[in-house]
Amino acid sequence: MNEKELLPSLHGLVWPDTGKLDCPAAGHGAGHMCLTITDAAGLGELVETLSGWYGEPRALVSEGRADPTASEWTGLPLIAPFGDGxxxxxxxxxAFGGRWIGCGVVRVGSEARLVVVLAPRTTPSPGALPADASWLDRLVAVTGWDAEQVRIDPIRLDRMHSGRIRTADCAAAEERLGTALPSDYKLLVETFGDGAFDGFLNIYLPADIVKVAEFASGWAKAHGTPSWEPHPPFPEPGGLLPWAGTEHETSFYWVAEGPDPDAWPVYVTEVGPEAGDRFAMTTTEFVFRMLADPEHPYSMPADFAARWFMNYSRP
Structure with a gap:
């Protein structure tokens, strides 16, 4: 299979967790799929292509050394099928829904093969989590997130130096906005970074919050606030401060009322800032309930067998 044939085949196997995984490689059993790639420029270029579709990768094996902490929750099923030389x-x-996607180099004697591997992926069910776990810990568990695995490796290092990996600078945003941000939101972006839950709910980094808030405030000053009723844009008292959005134009805000950001409610509108729904809960609780509760009014699309966080590598 060449690189041009790869993406259509890969998309069909991972979306939405329905493609049959039956590996044709000699000596390999069922339950995974190995795709040998020919006519590709190299591992770095193929990782770059897949990153454009599936987000920032994790390093499972680097320079022949496997991550000693690797488990079924962090990608071990991708290397388990290989043996016999x-x-x-x-x-x-x-991670993508109920599938692991792996891209790497496998050596057989003196021969090196560029392969893409798919394997089933599971995450703990919400009901199996400790009752006293924090909302952030619950989010980490149900998405299988491991921030330690999203670390700098020889391929990722090039992206870091090119400025394509953004960080969560909460202090700079708070100074620009003139207010503290909710503490649980700050832990959320410091833990997960730049990306989207289920590749759908885009969590704004602090710099994004500043950009969107300043644009909305400038628009309101120039055009008035009739479309913002009943809440004006931040920094007006009780104004809306954005923290997330979806490709379906659903927008997620805090109602910035009162001096304590940790007490600000979540506010959700479908299209634009018109009247929406108010939720008396923290950001992390709200996101967890979106992922875990199919009866939640803004629950995530239920097409996938497992939840995940897609980490971005974008300028």
Whole structure:
């Protein structure tokens, strides 16, 4: 299979968790799929292509050394099928719903093969989580997120130096906005970084909040606030301060009322800032309930067998 044939085949196997995983490779069993890639420029270029679709990868095997903490929750099923003289030299992995996607180099004797591997992926059910777990810990658990695995490796290092990995600078945003941000939101973006839950709910980094808030405030000053009723845009008292959005134009705000940001309610509008729904809960509780409760009024699309966080690498 060449690189041009890869993406259509891959998309069909991961969206939405319905493609049959039956590996044709000699000596490999069922329950996964290996795709040998020919006519590709190299591992770095293929990782770059897949990152454009599936977000920032994790390093599972680098320079022949596997992550010693790897488990079924962090991608181990991608390297488990290889044996009988096969050695995984490199493997970058992505979580996508109920599938693991791996891209790497497998050596058989003196031969090196560029492969893409797919394997089933599961995450703990919300009901199996400790009752006293924090909302952030619950989000980490149900998405299988491991911030330690999203670390700098030789491929990712190039992106870091090119400025394509953004960080959560909460202090700079708070100074620009003239207010503190909710503390649980700050822990959320410091833990997960730049990306989207289920590749759908885009969590704004602090710099994004500043950009969107300043645009909305400038628009309101120039055109008035009739479309913002009953809440004006921030920094007006009780104004709306955005923290997330979806591709369906659903917008998520805090109602910035009162001196304590940790007490600000969540406010959701479908299209534009017109009247929406108010929720007396923190940001992390709200996101967790979106992921875990199919009866939630803004629940995530239920097409996928497992939840995940798609980490972005964008300027």
């Amino acid at each position: 096969e050695r995984v030299a490199e493997m970058r992995v992505w």
